[in-house]
Amino acid sequence: xxxxxxxxxxxxxxxxxxxxxxxxxxxxxxxxxxxxxxxxxxxxxxxxxxxxxxxxxxxxxxxxxxxxxxxxxxxxxxxxxxxxxxxxxxxxxxxxxxxxxxxxxxxxx
Amino acid sequence: xxxxxxxxxxxxxxxxxxxxxxxxxxxxxxxxxxxxxxxxxxxxxxxxxxxxxxxxxxxxxxxxxxxxxxxxxxxxxxxxxxxxxxxxxxxxxxxxxxxxxxxxxxxxxxxxxxxxxxxxxxxxxxxxxxxxxxxxxxxxxxxxxxxxxxxxxxxxxxxxxxxxxxxxxxxxxxxxxxxxxxxxxxxxxxxxxxxxxxxxxxxxxxxxxxxxxxxxxxxxxxxxxxxxxxxxxxxxxxxxxxxxxxxxxxxxxx
Numbered sequence: 001x002x003x004x005x006x007x008x009x010x011x012x013x014x015x016x017x018x019x020x021x022x023x024x025x026x027x028x029x030x031x032x033x034x035x036x037x038x039x040x041x042x043x044x045x046x047x048x049x050x051x052x053x054x055x056x057x058x059x060x061x062x063x064x065x066x067x068x069x070x071x072x073x074x075x076x077x078x079x080x081x082x083x084x085x086x087x088x089x090x091x092x093x094x095x096x097x098x099x100x101x102x103x104x105x106x107x108x109x
Numbered sequence: 110x111x112x113x114x115x116x117x118x119x120x121x122x123x124x125x126x127x128x129x130x131x132x133x134x135x136x137x138x139x140x141x142x143x144x145x146x147x148x149x150x151x152x153x154x155x156x157x158x159x160x161x162x163x164x165x166x167x168x169x170x171x172x173x174x175x176x177x178x179x180x181x182x183x184x185x186x187x188x189x190x191x192x193x194x195x196x197x198x199x200x201x202x203x204x205x206x207x208x209x210x211x212x213x214x215x216x217x218x219x220x221x222x223x224x225x226x227x228x229x230x231x232x233x234x235x236x237x238x239x240x241x242x243x244x245x246x247x248x249x250x251x252x253x254x255x256x257x258x259x260x261x262x263x264x265x266x267x268x269x270x271x272x273x274x275x276x277x278x279x280x281x282x283x284x285x286x287x288x289x290x291x292x293x294x295x296x297x298x299x300x301x302x303x304x305x306x307x308x309x310x311x312x313x314x315x316x317x318x319x320x321x322x323x324x325x326x327x328x329x330x331x332x333x334x335x336x337x338x339x340x341x342x343x344x345x346x347x348x349x350x351x352x353x354x355x356x357x358x359x360x361x362x363x
Contacts, residue, residue, distance in 0.1 A: 021177060029356050032195050
């Protein structure tokens with residue numbers, strides 16, 4: 001956080017980001033099924049984005065810090081359990097480079 | 110029950126105690142029942158009827174206007190008394206129904222009011238510029254023996270290792286921040302970080318936390334400043350939002 005931002009937040013709230021408001025208004029607070037039933041999941045506006053937010057209620061991840069999952073940048077190397085594809089990609093590269101592959105080495109030994 | 114098309118309904122924003130201060134909030138009515146007060150607004154069924162509301166909700170401007178109005182009412186209430194926010198869309202066809210709801214859920218409201226009394230919610234987001242953070246990871250490239258192919262493979266392996274290290278570092282920073290801020294809060298919750306499509310920012314959100322702190326206590330803000338200073342080299346940005354009504358702290362679970 002820059003000093004400017006801190007100073008600003010100490011002076012009082014700047015207009016809240018719509019995402020922050022929607023996250024709280026649509027996904028938090030006590031749920032009351034009134035006389036008029038609405039399904040907030042039907043909201044098409046910002047559909048996917050809001051569903052991502054609403055999904056947070058699932059508490060699927062205790063800490064909610066799994067954002068790198070599915071991120072092409074961070075997951076390109078694969079995470080645990082994704083070893084097969086790395087292995088096969090590596091092998092293909094090794095073969096292309098004319099190097100002995102791990103597979104062959106195992107056979108040799 | 111079928112009402113005439115031009116009928117009205119009562120939209121409930123939140124529930125407080127029977128506090129005279131609530132009557133100073135503009136644009137709302139109060140429905141009192143058994144020591145509790147529902148902050149409501151009379152709305153037209155032209156807008157809020159079951160058959161119409163789904164379309165309204167998909168009108169971006171309508172949704173923003175009404176979500177902000179919901180928040181504004183709760184802000185005004187939270188500024189003067191303890192208030193339990195309701196989720197958007199609690200709508201009743203009569204004042205009597207609202208009173209009945211207050212009766213039925215009285216225990217839940219009283220307990221929630223007890224939890225949030227004298228407290229406000231602060232939001233803390235931590236952002237990172239991933240390339241900057243990656244640059245702070247220990248450089249451990251070993252010079253490659255062997256030819257071009259071997260060098261390429263080693264580079265690939267190092268890239269993969271760094272990706273894992275970077276993800277681990279992000280998780281570690283988020284956990285550390287959340288733990289330190291939680292220690293200063295009456296209750297805390299780490300929500301799913303908002304995705305880039307929602308924030309519109311290139312920087313990644315590492316932490317999207319909400320903290321229930323005593324009103325007027327600036328300990329959490331000071332801790333955020335300390336964290337920002339400690340992590341100045343890491344390309345992290347800390348953003349405090351609020352004070353908010355205690356949206357995140359109405360459940361017993363927290």
